[in-house]
Amino acid sequence: MQGIFAGRTQLRYPYGRYGYTRGGGKIWHGGMDLVGSDSTDIRMPYYKNKRITGKVVRARRVTDHSNKTWEWGWYVCVQLDPGQTPDDVNYLYFCHCRELKVTAGQAVASGDLLAVMGQSGNAAGGYDHCHFEARATAAGKGLDPSQYAGCPNAVGVYGEAPGQADSGEENEENDDAAKKLQRISIGPVSRGDADAVYAVCVSRGLVAAGLYKSEWSV
Template sequence: MASNQPAPEAPSPFRSDIVGDEDRTWEEWNPTEESIRPVRGRHRVAKQRGLARSSTVLGVGVIAAVGAGGMATAQSKPPVSISLPDSIADNLPDAKSLPGVSAFLSDDSDADNGTVAASSPLTTAGITAAEAEQGTTDAGEALRARILQQAEQQQAGAEAESQAAEEKAAAEEAAAQAAKQQSEAEAKAAAEKKAAEVAAKKKAEAERLAKLAASYAIPTSSYTITSTYGQAGSMWSSGYHTGLDFAAPTGTPVKAVHSGTVKSAAYSGSYGYRTVLELDDGTEIWYCHQSSMDVTAGQRVTTGDTIGRVGATGNVTGPHLHLEVHTADGSGVDPMSWLRGKGLTI
């Protein structure tokens, strides 16, 4: 233990003392390493006070620092002991009584001499049990291995995310392409279906018209269309033409356009000789300006039967057949459209 005895004072070169009855003059004094005793006592204690309170505190601080950083470089250095004056050391609490410190202290006899060492080498601080089982003994290498492992895990995670994103994009593109192909196929199928329906409809209409054409006939032959339905002009009392004119030589046969019953056959003013043929659905066909009539009222006729002759009776400018078509309610319709609707070509 350190001594608290004061050091002897060195003689001053600038002082003279009287010893007894004699004068003594001192010479200049040059201190040497052998002539100077080391400073001891309270001066040394004051210098150490700012550095550490005890070897226990210092040892715990070092262990905590090494454990926090995971880097230990003092494996080959021996434990350090620090001496304190008895007056201070006696007043310090027992290190083992401090909370959380006793676990780091060994139970050997060195603790009685003021020497405290870590329970394990500093380089092994921070090593996990799993790493210790694998044979890891250096905390720095363990930290380096953890960092590399973490970097590899992060890289693997990034690669997995990138691959997942690529797979998702590829799946979305494939789905979009499949949806596009399906949409195109559906559109094509719909177009083909519509075209087939149109073709079938046209075919059915053609068949219907062909069947109708077999049961309908054009009212006369060797004709020329001179006036159409709705044509405007002052020669007609209504201001427009109400029928369809077939110009033909006088005496050309006039035929029944369809099976029906003769409703009337007589002279009718500006219409001249007129025959009205009523069909089974109530439609009336008017044959006007005939030169003669071959049927009488109430007579039943079939398609193509001759019912009269082309003439120029009534209000006319030349021989022709004036044909009108009236529906069952009495409304007049365009004879050309009506005949074409029955499969006839005018």
């Protein structure tokens, strides 16, 4: 495990990507909405496969709607120990949790259990996930968290299921499946429609099974 979940991690919908604008461009998404396919436990991630440490500075739920963090529901904020990474990230946020497993002041390291994913607060989509956000300052704008998430900032399923074998038989089966695939080009089609088709294929497991791949050409 290198991201926030053991096993496979899914970014299910285009609007769950970091930097996506919602509401006709009025609402900017400052994190990645990630789903644990094999585990609901949210863990302290690694940075590019490197172990990192920090301290829990927030583990709470805000109910006062005048405070914008109420939208996160149950959330954990970890302040990273200094000098570990070359980027500007100092804080990691794990939001919309169903249950918290740490308390403020607790020291944590990569792999430690932090929370259980859920949909508390103002969680978009109506499905259990973790809004994962990285910031330079506690009150600053979200930064790209993909180096900590263990997956790209793109719709898809990433990683392998625990205990998944890489046997010769499985490789032969995958090769046979690949021989049956067809390459189909369609157009003109909007980027939004293409993303919608891709999201459906992800939700039905076609991308993870290697049965669907989409490329955008201009």
